[in-house]
Amino acid sequence: ASAAAKLAMQSGYPICLLCYENVGYAGRVNSPARQNHRVISLKINDTDWGLQYSPYVYYNEHCILFNKKHTPMVIDRSAFEKLFDFVRQFPHYFIGSNADLPIVGGSILSHEHFQGGHYTFAMAKAHVEEKIVFKGFENVDAGIVKWPMSVIRINSEDKNALVDLADKILKAWRGYTDEEAFIYAETEGEPHNTITPIARMRNGRYELDLVLRNNITTEEYPLGVYHPHQELHHIKKENIGLIEVMGLAVLPSRLKGEMEKLAQVLVTEGTEGVRRDKLIEKHADWAEEISKKNNITAENVHEVLQKEIGIVFAKVLEHAGVYKRNKDGKAAFERFIDYVNNK
Ligand SMILES: [Zn+2]
Known part of the structure; x- marks a missing residue:
């Protein structure tokens, strides 16, 4: 565009x-x-x-x-x-x-x-x-x-x-x-x-x-x-401009609603529920991976999601780097x- x-x-x-x-x-x-x-x-x-x-x-x-x-x-x-x-x-x-x-x-x-x-x-x-x-x-x-x-x-x-x-x-x-x-x-x-x-x-x-x-x-x-590769597009697909380069994630606004829903479904139905839900099924593989790493509860789900989005964003920057570390x-x-x- x-x-x-x-x-x-x-x-x-x-x-x-x-x-x-x-x-x-x-x-x-x-x-x-x-x-x-x-x-x-x-x-x-x-x-x-x-x-x-x-x-x-x-x-x-x-x-x-x-x-x-x-x-x-x-x-x-x-x-x-x-x-x-x-x-x-x-x-x-x-x-x-x-x-x-x-x-x-x-x-x-x-x-x-x-x-x-x-x-x-x-x-x-x-x-x-x-x-x-x-x-x-x-x-x-x-x-x-x-x-x-x-x-x-x-x-x-x-x-x-x-x-x-x-x-x-x-x-x-x-x-x-x-x-x-x-x-x-x-x-x-x-x-x-x-x-x-x-x-x-x-x-x-x-x-x-x-x-x-x-x-x-x-x-x-x-x-x-x-540029962020396919497997990260459920979080970030847009171009990596100046602000992201410097480490501040400018994320698509759709994530606000999607993460609310994901938090709720993860706590009540688990990852199977995520796969069944049209709005958030794109996050299902990621949700499974983070559920294995973290003991997700109603109390910590938002904190876990924030931390894990940060980890995805670090990968986004790695993909955008011409020389890998x-x-x-x-x-x-x-x-x-x-x-x-x-x-
Ligand atoms: Zn002008």
């Missing part, structure tokens, strides 16, 4: 939901009213941008930084410069971008925007488990983050050094193929490799997390090889780092 929206002819007013022209708009049948919408004007890299708070409030002070011009999302050197120019002005906020390709990107690829906020995600708390030295960037602290997705963290007082290094890593990744690790830069002219970047200040230094993404699909995984995945990750260093 995101890919189709990007191609769709742009017409109407405002052009899209992120456009500055939404301020004060009365709305129409297929475009929401925004009479009480307010935008703070900012300069980012000497161009005109707007800052607004998100109508979705996924976390504290969830905000959107958007270009005042309706122009497509692109992850390139200038995107890194923009992220750092924002955290320079708002050192208490993080800022990140969805990737610029469908499946691994966000919902709106047609209008350049970033998402930020005053919130510390689990990924920001995760530490570097393996140090890297990038040739020519000895003043930059770098490493692989202990996280289910594939994250390179770079940190320095010098933001220009970080921009140079991030640009080098991005360019290397865009063109990188490693058949043994099932990483293909492109198939039939369709590019697959991109990055989800997140910038923040840490103890007075600039920091950037670069999450390696690939959106290849196969007959076995038509929604994406690095095992021996082969580690070796493949190192091959890419060597490739960057030899470029």
Whole structure:
């Protein structure tokens, strides 16, 4: 749908939901009213941008930084410069971008925007488990983050050094193929490799997390090889964007009703009852598995389900990671780092 929206002819007013022209708009049948919408004007890299708070409030002070011009999302050197120019002005906020390709990107690829906020995600708390030295960037602290997705963290007082290094890593990744690790830069002219970047200040230094993404699909995984696989779709089937990447599960609203029902049926009829119920039968295999692991009672059922959904979400992130957290995945990750260093 995101890919189709990007191609769709742009017409109407405002052009899209992120456009500055939404301020004060009365709305129409297929475009929401925004009479009480307010935008703070900012300069980012000497161009005109707007800052607004998100109508979705996924976390504290969830905000959107958007270009005042309706122009497509692109992850390139200038995107890194923009992220750092924002955290320079708002050192208490993080800022990140969805990737610029469908499946691994966000919902709106047609209008350049970033998402930020005053919130510390689990990924920001995760530490570097393996140090890297990038040739020519000895003043930059770098490493692989202990996280289910594939994250390179770079940190320095010098933001220009970080921009140079991030640009080098991005360019290397865009063109990188490693058949043994099932990483293909492109198939039939369709590019697959991109990055989800997140910038923040840490103890007075600039920091950037670069999450390696690939959106290849196969007959076995038509929604994406690095996307939650079939067996997790009963919980999460949607794209893994910036917020999920950082460790906050944005789950489909249908789960609210389904988990209520599942809790009730598990306690009264057990897993057989789950299989008989049309609304929740898709959760039956999972329910059986978690019933074996946990002694489910009326008192603890909600707590158990919450904990187990968290475990599924961790698997979702593992599926979205291009390098798995095992021996082969580690070796493949190192091959890419060597490739960057030899470029
Ligand atoms: Zn727009």
